[in-house]
Amino acid sequence: MGKEQNMNTTTSVPANILELRDVSMIYGQVKALQSICLTVKKGEWLAIMGPSGSGKTTMMNIIGCMDRPSSGAVILDGQDVSGMSLHALTRIRREGIGLIFQQFHLISYLTALENVMVAQYYHSMIDENEAMQALERVGLKDRAKHLPRQLSGGEQQRVCIARALINYPKLILADEPTGNLDEANEQIVLDLLRRLHAEGSTIIVVTHSPEVAEYAEKTIVLEHGRIVRTTENLKESGDK
């Protein structure tokens, strides 16, 4: 029940999972983000592109509730999180956001299965069967008892995806999910993301790769902290 409630504190169900209203982020003299306005619908797949230093990571931090904007509003599933305390943001992050990292960030002394269970551990209860099912979804059931160093890069990223999915997040944030993978593994990971999207997950991917961005329904391009271009992908949802 807790997993289903998540961030639903308003009575009506909002159509947009995420809305950035005039969001700016300033570090001293540096304007990392300037008056960003963006909406992401439920079930949508958004790609964020841009050169280094364009503000992609800052935007991910704000969307992922790991940072608060200097000004503007961040509406996540109908709830303004921009003024929330760090403690409240931790709860929102735990209950509503699944994170996929370029460098996988698996805990080296835990097995693949236990790495998935870590997300359950911090969320609520541990369910080993459910964690095993998540690994099965990403095709790693037989690698469940392996340590990260015994897994290939692609397998590690799939464990990372299983961990991101285990608590049924409202939003999946992926930071360069294929950045450290070879072509074959990139395809496996993109297929997984496409399947998740087809099942109704909302996905935001930060990428340098136009090929990866082509999987998204919408692509925004950041430069100097501003959205300079928004592209709607005319192909069928998640289909390359």
Place this chain on the structure above:
Amino acid sequence: MNKHEMYIKMLLSSLLRRRSRMMVALLAVAIGAAVLLGMTTISYDIPRQMGREFRSYGANMLFVAAGGGAMMSLNDVDRAVALLPQGNLVGVTPYRYRPVRSNMQPYTAVGTRFDQVKKTSPWWNVSGAWPGSGNEILIGSDVAEFTRLGPGGTISLSGRNSEGARFSREMTVSGIVRTGGLEDGFLFMDLSTMEDLAGDAGTAEVAEVSVAANATDLSALVALIRDRVPTIAPQLVKRVTQSEASVLSRLQALVALVTLIVLVLTMICVATTMMTVVMERRKEIGLKKALGAENRSIVAEFLGEGICLGLLGGLLGVAFGWFFAWTISVNVFGRAIAFNIFLVPATLLVSVVVTGVACLIPVRRAIDVDPALVLRGE
């Protein structure tokens, strides 16, 4: 697997993964705990161990007649002595003084029991022999110098007994005593010889008592004797009891100081190790926070590791510490040491507290880790 099992799994896996680094911290805790247990054991046992050693300082209690009387009954002395802890009783020496003359010169003759003198005044330096038969006498070095007498010489003593009748006796010098004190001017004979000459058998002016006990226990014994044997007025020899107490308290303070310093060093070592561990695990901590770990979860994990170190190091320290205390006791004091079982939980508790306190700053650093660092690829 439930949450508790997962917590323990993460804790142990994390400790084992950094076992070489953790071994350093574990060793530091073990040494700290060993010193704590060893020193505390010795500190508790020092009064017992040193009590006998201190008895070479001489008697620490005097018996005199109560109410200003000149003589006390030796039976009363025996009753008072019976109240003392017999296992700790080193010796009881009665003294009876009598003015005598020899070649028209006045001297003080002292009747005593030489077997007890050897126990209560072990520093007496006797050249020649201790008196054996009733006709032998030990003379002080000043007397020997004045009379030019040495072992084997004879001295004629005369005086009056307790009833006023004159006595006279020729005695053989068995030896010369040198103490550097009043004894150097006295003539010592066996108490029974004195009783033959002066009468009033079974009495003494003073009795020196040497008993192995601390100042508090001695005060209690004095009060007990005063209460039970009212004809005896027991007194503590303050210069002995106070110097004993002073030496013991300084020794115990030194032990406490050394222990404290070692525990502080242990704390610094553990804190440094844990700080390094936190720095090494910044990414992992950031990841856990990004996954939604509350600060209290991070605190619980690091404090848990600290407590594990404290318990394990404490257990090792108890074993080392006991061996350390036993070795010191046997080699320094020449006797086995009494092991206080209550020191085991106390040592474990202190070890856990020390490691817990040592973890506070590293834990503070851990909860300050920014979860966003996992997205920055730092």
